Amino acid sequence: MQSTLQQANRKLAIRMMVIACLMFGFGYAMVPFYGALCKAMGIDRANSDFANTSAAVIRVEFDTNVDTGLAASLIALDPVLAAKPGGLLKARFRLINKSDQPLKVRAIPSYAPARAAGLLQKLECFCFDGLTLAANEQRDVMVVLLVANELPEELGAATLSYTLHPELKS
Amino acid sequence: MTTAHDALHAPAHDHAHEEHHVSFVQRWFYATNHKDIGTLYLWFAFSMFITGGIMALCIRAELFQPGLQFWQPDFFNQLTTLHGVIMVFGAIMPAFTGLANWMLPLMIGAPDMAFARMNNWSFWLLPPAAALLLISFFVPGGAAAGGWTLYPPLSIQAGMGMDLAIFAIHLLGLSSIMGSINIVTTVLNMRAPGMTMLKMPLFGWTMLITAYLLIAVAPVLAGAVTMLLTDRHFDTHFFKAIGGGDPVLFQHIFWFFGHPEVYIMALPAFGIVSQIIPTFARKPLFGYVSMVYATCSIAILSFMVWGHHMFAVGMPASTQLFFMFLTMLIAVPTGVKVFNWIATMWQGSMTFETPMLFSIGFVCLFTIGGFSGLILAIAPVDTQMQDTYYVVAHFHYVLVAGALFTLFAATYYWLPKWTGNMYHEGRGQFHFWWSMVWFNVTFFPMHFLGLAGMPRRIPDYALQFTDFNAIASIGAFCFGLGQIFFLFNVIHTIRGGVGKAPAKPWEGANTLEWEVPSPAPHHTWETPPSLEMVEKGLKAQGLLGDHHE
Ligand code: HEM
Ligand SMILES: [Cu+2]
Numbered sequence A: 001m002q003s004t005l006q007q008a009n010r011k012l013a014i015r016m017m018v019i020a021c022l023m024f025g026f027g028y029a030m031v032p033f034y035g036a037l038c039k040a041m042g043i044d045r046a047n048s049d050f051a052n053t054s055a056a057v058i059r060v061e062f063d064t065n066v067d068t069g070l071a072a073s074l075i076a077l078d079p080v081l082a083a084k085p086g087g088l089l090k091a092r093f094r095l096i097n098k099s100d101q102p103l104k105v106r107a108i109p110s111y112a113p114a115r116a117a118g119l120l121q122k123l124e125c126f127c128f129d130g131l132t133l134a135a136n137e138q139r140d141v142m143v144v145l146l147v148a149n150e151l152p153e154e155l156g157a158a159t160l161s162y163t164l165h166p167e168l169k170s
Numbered sequence B: 001m002t003t004a005h006d007a008l009h010a011p012a013h014d015h016a017h018e019e020h021h022v023s024f025v026q027r028w029f030y031a032t033n034h035k036d037i038g039t040l041y042l043w044f045a046f047s048m049f050i051t052g053g054i055m056a057l058c059i060r061a062e063l064f065q066p067g068l069q070f071w072q073p074d075f076f077n078q079l080t081t082l083h084g085v086i087m088v089f090g091a092i093m094p095a096f097t098g099l100a101n102w103m104l105p106l107m108i109g110a111p112d113m114a115f116a117r118m119n120n121w122s123f124w125l126l127p128p129a130a131a132l133l134l135i136s137f138f139v140p141g142g143a144a145a146g147g148w149t150l151y152p153p154l155s156i157q158a159g160m161g162m163d164l165a166i167f168a169i170h171l172l173g174l175s176s177i178m179g180s181i182n183i184v185t186t187v188l189n190m191r192a193p194g195m196t197m198l199k200m201p202l203f204g205w206t207m208l209i210t211a212y213l214l215i216a217v218a219p220v221l222a223g224a225v226t227m228l229l230t231d232r233h234f235d236t237h238f239f240k241a242i243g244g245g246d247p248v249l250f251q252h253i254f255w256f257f258g259h260p261e262v263y264i265m266a267l268p269a270f271g272i273v274s275q276i277i278p279t280f281a282r283k284p285l286f287g288y289v290s291m292v293y294a295t296c297s298i299a300i301l302s303f304m305v306w307g308h309h310m311f312a313v314g315m316p317a318s319t320q321l322f323f324m325f326l327t328m329l330i331a332v333p334t335g336v337k338v339f340n341w342i343a344t345m346w347q348g349s350m351t352f353e354t355p356m357l358f359s360i361g362f363v364c365l366f367t368i369g370g371f372s373g374l375i376l377a378i379a380p381v382d383t384q385m386q387d388t389y390y391v392v393a394h395f396h397y398v399l400v401a402g403a404l405f406t407l408f409a410a411t412y413y414w415l416p417k418w419t420g421n422m423y424h425e426g427r428g429q430f431h432f433w434w435s436m437v438w439f440n441v442t443f444f445p446m447h448f449l450g451l452a453g454m455p456r457r458i459p460d461y462a463l464q465f466t467d468f469n470a471i472a473s474i475g476a477f478c479f480g481l482g483q484i485f486f487l488f489n490v491i492h493t494i495r496g497g498v499g500k501a502p503a504k505p506w507e508g509a510n511t512l513e514w515e516v517p518s519p520a521p522h523h524t525w526e527t528p529p530s531l532e533m534v535e536k537g538l539k540a541q542g543l544l545g546d547h548h549e
Helices: A002-041 B002-019 B024-029 B034-062 B073-108 B116-124 B126-138 B160-189 B202-233 B247-264 B267-281 B288-301 B317-345 B354-377 B379-385 B389-419 B425-451 B463-494 B531-540
Strands: A058-066 A072-076 A080-083 A088-097 A103-112 A120-125 A131-133 A138-147 A157-166
Touching: A002 B160, A002 B202, A002 B247, A058 A072, A058 A088, A072 A103, A072 A157, A080 A088, A088 A131, A088 A157, A103 A120, A131 A138, B024 B034, B034 B073, B034 B116, B034 B126, B034 B389, B034 B463, B073 B126, B073 B160, B073 B202, B073 B267, B073 B389, B116 B126, B116 B160, B126 B160, B160 B202, B202 B247, B202 B267, B202 B288, B247 B267, B247 B288, B247 B389, B267 B288, B267 B317, B267 B354, B267 B389, B288 B317, B317 B354, B317 B379, B354 B379, B354 B389, B354 B425, B389 B425, B389 B463, B425 B463
Parallel strands: A058 A157
Antiparallel strands: A058 A080, A072 A088, A088 A138, A103 A131, A103 A157, A120 A138
């Protein structure tokens, strides 16, 4: 009687230890499983496998802002451009110093969505360096973007935004 | 009935003799008796509660005012991390396991836990784990400082304190798994004759399901931290983005463990109040079977909602909706439970002894915590509230008012059975009201802080948060003080309290543990309780056919 209980107990315990070991493995199995599941369900849309070479044009919008208190303005002369995969994009901007003193400024870029940064690569940009504007100077500057060969289909539009800040003294 | 009682007393008496020859070291270090091990667990948990509590007070001291007063930010992060880890794995979980050890065999009429020697092991893994965590404060780089969630890349870059934490988590996990195997086996195989599954005390059910949850998820956490460890030292790239790994993957694996974990801390609490409320309402538990089903459905659902901790990682809207609705669904079985407790009290002849006060306090405060959880489940709201003090308020309403208050309730409820003495009722009630007031003073303002946008895990904050933080800090220190009073209460009871307790100090208590003398003899139920004794109890609990009301 006592020993049958012990046997039953042992059997149950072994079964549970097996479950515990399997669950330890399950933690590891989630590594490939998670990738496969996302792919199967189309959840991971930033995945390069979803890029489509025959994607149509992408629309790139340019947005500008100026730090509060900075006596300058930044205007996008080509606020919206369309581009083909693999092509080049050139956008012009106008910088104006509205004060009577020379001004050191720097433009800080940002992309929306963030992953567009990898797909629209800057070859040349007025944001690479700080700029010094003479009193009341007006200057036209440019950014050149290389559009990736393979654009994800759902990325129909991207925004590239510049905010003008005073250049920090160094 | 008489024969059962005789059989019960005889071995107890024998043992009382034996005990004279057992040294302190033999009794406690080689403990295999479920009551001794339960006692060890409970004392260990209490000392960890004090340790984690001191860390909480260090946090609250820093947050009393804006600015940095006491700690450098890095040490502050170590404090929050270790406070969380120690409270969860060192205080709450071992306390429930200790209660299960002490009470389950008594309640279901078994002589001991199924595997007495393994039971000793599962306890003695805990102190080394705690030591590792505490030592880690003194190693180069200090203790783990990535939050109790240990998210990479922080946890990958951290110093050797993280390795110690990982090793501690391995030990704690091993201990939990062994403890759980013991609980499942005992509950499934060793119930007294006549006590079928649907007739066992609800505490048995909740511990059974909790143990299953632990066996399922503790290994997953062990896997996750093992992957962290190999990422740190052996050049694997599970989570290291630089080698093609995915930090978000860690969050998925962690929360697959982490969400069930919060129910591991809640379900035993449900079991305890389901024992206490019927006792002091002098009515059978309302809707016993629905309570069992609700417990099971909560456990099953808890595996499917981990994503609600990850709304902010960038998920497709459809996935967010899936997790959001499923999370809200858990409110249904939880609501069933709350309604059943209220219905149990409805028109009962209630008295308000300390265990009952803590249980009613639990029902009220846990409901608040449940509602704020429901609010956090709403994905668009959560993206605002993620990592604010609203979350801190929410989970302390669930963990402190949920787990901790029911542990106090359980302690007062069973203290007569453990010590053979009655505690001082007035002091118990004082402890309750003191804790109740200061708990709310501490954590209620945190809702406002969170709504106003104060982030969690920060040592310094913007000036507009000053007032509520000062209130919360005062509350925390007063709350902490009250727990010292609790310790004195318990020691006073052990030393004789206000007098000897009868076998059944609570009029409305009908489960088997009240059939043995107080204090419970070292050995009980060596001869299982007789069928009549079991059925008498079941009838009183409304679990046997002809009870109507
Ligand atoms: C009773 C007094 C307690 C006080 C005053 C307290 C206070 C705090 C404070 C101030 C934080 C830091 C919040 C932050 O900056 O993010 C915190 C975090 C936490 N607490 Fe408590 N706590 C208490 C009890 C508990 C208990 C009983 C548990 C049980 C499990 C618990 C679990 C946690 C967890 C998991 C965290 C999160 C740690 C992290 O951010 O990684 N606390 N607590
Ligand atoms: Cu959760």
